[in-house]
Amino acid sequence: MQEKQKKNVTTILKAAGIVVAIAAAAFLILILVLTVTEFKPAAKETLDVGGNASGTLHEGDDFSIVTWNIGYGALGANADFFMDGGKHVSTADREQVQTNIQAISEELKTLEPDAAFLQEVDLDSKRSHGINEQDAIVDEWKDSTYSFATNYKVLYVPYPIPTIGKVDCGILTLSGYEMENAERISLPCPFSYPVRIANLKRCLMVDRIPVEDSDKELVLVNLHLEAYDDGEGKAAQTKMLKQVLQEEVDKGNYVIAGGDFNQSFSNVDISMYPQIDEDLWQPGCVDVDEFGSDLNFVTDNRTPSCRSLDQPYEGADPDKFQYYLIDGFIVSSNLTVDSVETQDLGFANSDHNPVLMKVTLGK
Template sequence: MEKKLFSGKNILIGILYIIGFIVLLLVLLVLYLTLTEYKPDQVTSMVIDYADINEVPTKTSFKAVSFNLGYGALGEEEDFFMDGGKKVYPDSVEVVEKNLAGILEVLKDIDADFHLLQEVDKNSKRSFSIDQQAYLEDTILGLPSFYAENYKVKFVPIPFPPMGKVDSGLVTSAKYNILEVDRISLFVPFKWPVRIANLKRSLLVTRMPVENTGQDLVLINLHLEAYDDSGGREKQTQELMALMEDEVAKGNYVIAGGDFNQSFFPLEDLPYESAEDQWEPGLLDLNLFSEEFHILRDESMTPTCRSNHIAHTAYEGRKYYYYIDGFIVSDNINVEKIEVYDQGFKFSDHNPVVLAFSLK
């Protein structure tokens, strides 16, 4: 009697083989990501030697800029799956190149003395493996600039198509000699196995000697947790505050700038709107910061960030915006002006924030 090739039993066995193969692939993927997980030290330090030290003068006007570049891939035509959109990365490398060229022109127009940049990719699939730090060094930052990893994963398996390899972080540069650089690891709110393909955020701390004072100007570049409701972002803010207080106790001048992923204004006070299921930031807790510090806000409420649930070109006059980027400074910093530079979200999903200041 001839056997039936497609009997119920054979079909069931075939299905079990397929399920087993998929499970095996998932196990191997988790094993690979576990073995290659980025596990930075709590503090990674670098000391730089210069033949001549260019110290920062007091009572001189400077400009610092904080700018989340959206890894050159979140210009006006993009949405993003984590914000409720559909896309993982742009359609072509030309889109990233266009955004980087626009970002460059914005930074040239601002002409800052100190750059604190976030979401700078070095070798990531989502931005077509362009080394954005090198691009910026060659065009505007000069050498050296300093990089701290925030997101370093061999293969991010979500969504579909998967994000793939990511190497992204913070970049700081200055027109004065940075003598010490520390990458300080922040609290990681994620547990295994979610942790192995997730961000490992940090503070990029740079120090420059201040002329005739024996003190340092300390810049703290940051990008705090976004998609977390477990209190991780608040814990990271507390860690930032502790570091700032320690530096002020030493008599140093302290400027922290970056993407806080927390609103600088109560949400109900802002002239923006929200869509259904749109990501919503918490409020930056002003009570965490003592009277020795000043949280700086552009009272015009020009937004610093947009929602990526749809492309900006599809907003049709709607205001799906946030104010989550900015600066906190110590009392020995004389603040001359704080202003959001409105680039219309053409080249990034963030606007730069510009601080004009001097050292008392």
């Protein structure tokens, strides 16, 4: 009897060992595949500019621009997200994603900006059910030019359970004026191998609009800086952003940088959006004094630009919710800021609200 029990135990241990060995081998194969297929953009890359725009820009003209993190069409009022303390990975079915993207496109048409900076635009991702959101949005922008820069491309993100899976995502700039060229500039990545292979590769996307009868350009810089790091990544990326912008200022160009900074601005009062729970995600803060007098930070603190994803917004008490002010613009001093306004959309179709700014090009 004891001999039989020993054999049973041995059999169970062998079976368990085989299962562990198979799981370990599968994990190693996955790491190998992700390593081989890792998205490795160059320090600088020239991007395609699509579409056709008939507008021309002159000194003294007004120019309006909106920045909006659209949450890949899946982070509407119904959503929470595991990285922010929520429970879910998949936050919207295909129909909901389509509804959100259509609503976002309609809002952009209502705002009628001359240009738009969009972040978290999926091309072909599991989380947004393979919908090409760039095509869906561009189709609604008639007579425009556009460029796209990839910042998150992974064959299979193997966490959590259920997994994020395939991701192909980036930032999109649209303009009613002709953009002559576009460039992707890689930002420092704070993550080391192997975490790096399944993470974002952040970047700046620089587009140039010629200014008629002038040697100046309007330089548009779309950005989405680090979110889930210890703060060093944000700092390194912000430092590089400053260098890129200062180079353009030194050329005498008009400069507008905008997007999701994942940081507040030190010159903006955010006391109306206090941190209500230290366990929730917390943004960094850009010290605007480090950018000097040639560059001005602009946002609207009357309305939050972002909400926490630790719980759905739908059905929650809005007076007890965690809000953030992390979206906005940096503009060169040769631009006059006429207005800036965050559109209060109740986070219906994204966890961010769009921020609309109007400027005048100095003569």
